Amino acid sequence: MSKPVILTGLRANNQLHLGNYLGALLPIVKLQKQYAGQYQINLFVPDLHSFTTPIDHSKLYEQSLNNIRLFIAAGLDIKDQDTYIYRQSFVPAHSELTVILNSFTYMGELSRMTQFKEKGSGQSSVSVGLFDYPVLMAADILLYGAKYVPVGADQTQHVELARDIAIRFNNKFGDIFVLPEAEKQQIEFAHSTNRLRIKDLQDPSKKMSKSAGSDKGIIFLGDDPEVARKKILSATTDSFGEIAYDHETRPGISNLMDILSALSGTPLADVQQKYQGLSQYGEFKKDVADAVVNFLKDFNNKLQAVDDQLCLDKISQSEKEVNQLANQTLAKAQKAVGLRQ
Ligand code: TYM
Numbered sequence: 001m002s003k004p005v006i007l008t009g010l011r012a013n014n015q016l017h018l019g020n021y022l023g024a025l026l027p028i029v030k031l032q033k034q035y036a037g038q039y040q041i042n043l044f045v046p047d048l049h050s051f052t053t054p055i056d057h058s059k060l061y062e063q064s065l066n067n068i069r070l071f072i073a074a075g076l077d078i079k080d081q082d083t084y085i086y087r088q089s090f091v092p093a094h095s096e097l098t099v100i101l102n103s104f105t106y107m108g109e110l111s112r113m114t115q116f117k118e119k120g121s122g123q124s125s126v127s128v129g130l131f132d133y134p135v136l137m138a139a140d141i142l143l144y145g146a147k148y149v150p151v152g153a154d155q156t157q158h159v160e161l162a163r164d165i166a167i168r169f170n171n172k173f174g175d176i177f178v179l180p181e182a183e184k185q186q187i188e189f190a191h192s193t194n195r196l197r198i199k200d201l202q203d204p205s206k207k208m209s210k211s212a213g214s215d216k217g218i219i220f221l222g223d224d225p226e227v228a229r230k231k232i233l234s235a236t237t238d239s240f241g242e243i244a245y246d247h248e249t250r251p252g253i254s255n256l257m258d259i260l261s262a263l264s265g266t267p268l269a270d271v272q273q274k275y276q277g278l279s280q281y282g283e284f285k286k287d288v289a290d291a292v293v294n295f296l297k298d299f300n301n302k303l304q305a306v307d308d309q310l311c312l313d314k315i316s317q318s319e320k321e322v323n324q325l326a327n328q329t330l331a332k333a334q335k336a337v338g339l340r341q
Contacts, residue, residue, distance in 0.1 A: 003039050003082060004147045004148075005040045005042055005146040005147060005178075006032075006042070006148040007042035007044075007140070007141060007146035008028050009043070009044045009045065009088070009140060010045065010046075010071075011045070011050045012045050012046075012064040012066070016067070016070060016220070017210065017220050017221065018198055018208060018218075018220075018221070018259065019197075019198035019207060019208035019209065020221075021221060021299075022198055022258075023152025023153070023154075024151055024152055025070065025074045026074060027192075028041065028071075028150050029071075029074050029075040031150060032076060032077060032080065036082075037082070040083075041080070041082060041083040042083075042086075042144050043071050043083065043084070043085050044084075044086045045064045045086075045087045045088065046136070046140060047060060047064045047088050049136055050063075050064070051129070052119075053119060053130060053211075064087050065312075065315075068311055068315060069303060069311060070221065071085065072302075072306045073299055073303040075302075084322050085311075085315055086318045086319045087315070087319070088140065091326050092323075093139075093143055093323070093329070094139050094143065096330055097142065097329070097330050098132070098138075101139055101165055102132065104165060104168055105134075105135050105138075109161060110131055110132065110134060111131075113157055113161070114157055116130060116131060116134075119211070134157075134161050137155075137158050137161075138158075138162035138165045138166070141162045141180055142166055144325060145329065147178065147180060147181050148180070148186060148190075149162075149180055150190055152195055152196055153194070153207075159180055159186070160182075160183060162180055166178075166180070169336070173337070176332050176333055177329070196262070199251055200217035200218065201216070201217040201219070201232065201235035201252075201255070202217035202235070203217060204235075204236060204255045216234070217231070219231060219232075219292060221296070221299060225292075225296040226293070228292050229292065229293050232285060232292055233285050233286070233289055235256060235285065236252045237250075237252040237253050237281055237285075238252055241279055242277055242279055243275045243276060243277065243279070243281065243284055245257050245268075245272045257271050257275070259291070259292070260287065263291045263295045
């Protein structure tokens with residue numbers, strides 16, 4: 001019997017940052033280790049998804065490959081037989097299933113997606129690609145029957161939409177798709193209390209995101225470690241004069257605690273206990289900065305050591321295999337809607 005699937009994807013249209021690393025890359029690497037032999041892991045670059053907002057197309061191909069190097073630098077075991085690493089556009093079934101699912105998804109649902117509202121707001125024109133991308137994402141997930149989809153908090157709504165579309169389709173046509181687990185089970189599976197949302201260091205009311213006006217609040221994975229140190233040391237905190245963890249009233253300090261906990265692998269409760277009530281914000285920030293600097297140095301060493309040929313071989317092998325897997329599900333959906341007999 002085939003193994004249950006854990007799947008995630010990271011777009012290639014910008015430099016990845018600490019939010020991407022902690023929200024998606026690190027969780028899937030941990031899950032791969034934790035559940036070795038029990039689950040199939042699908043890690044892919046949603047390259048078609050990467051130009052739903054304008055990009056420099058001359059860099060897309062290379063950036064897609066570079067994203068895959070990042071997975072490996074983050075600790076993914078490339079030799080694991082149950083792990084597939086691939087690019088979305090190299091598996092045409094993703095696009096085909098999207099067209100089918102479009103007719104079972106409502107304009108109202110897509111208009112309510114927070115990401116669409118945020119990315120589309122203030123733009124003079126918004127592409128249909130941006131509007132429709134949650135359906136492409138549903139196809140990414142449903143083609144492989146993925147049960148678990150480790151993503152950051154900003155993508156939860158899309159995973160839930162994939163589940164809703166699958167339920168609707170199955171209600172009409174029978175058991176075609178495996179359902180992704182509901183949010184509560186997803187969180188339990190990852191042994192966490194919630195999905196992670198790393199905030200902008202300068203404006204901790206917003207998530208860390210490349211679309212922020214300035215780079216000062218973002219730690220890029222390619223940042224010079226000393227530049228990153230300065231960004232942490234000048235992060236916005238608060239003027240309470242006493243360290244405490246509370247995202248409502250102290251988003252800046254709480255964000256730094258989240259970062260320290262995730263990078264050092266120390267449970268959040270222990271980080272809280274260590275610093276709670278202290279008045280030395282500077283000391284605390286220095287500890288966070290050290291953790292970030294150490295992480296970046298280590299990560300970049302690992303990135304330099306990635307064996308490109310091994311990486312390319314893995315991708316081409318995976319792309320062969322996942323095309324077969326994806327086509328099996330696509331064929332079921334095509335049959336269900338009457339396109340095939
Ligand atoms: P993308 O490329 O914007 O982000 C990649 C992953 O990084 C997470 N992330 C964050 N996590 C915590 N804090 C942050 N500040 C932060 N910023 C980003 C995202 O939640 C995501 O997990 N639609 C997806 C890509 C995608 C996908 C999929 C993911 C396409 N198809 C199928 C899973 C399954 C996206 O645009 O993520």
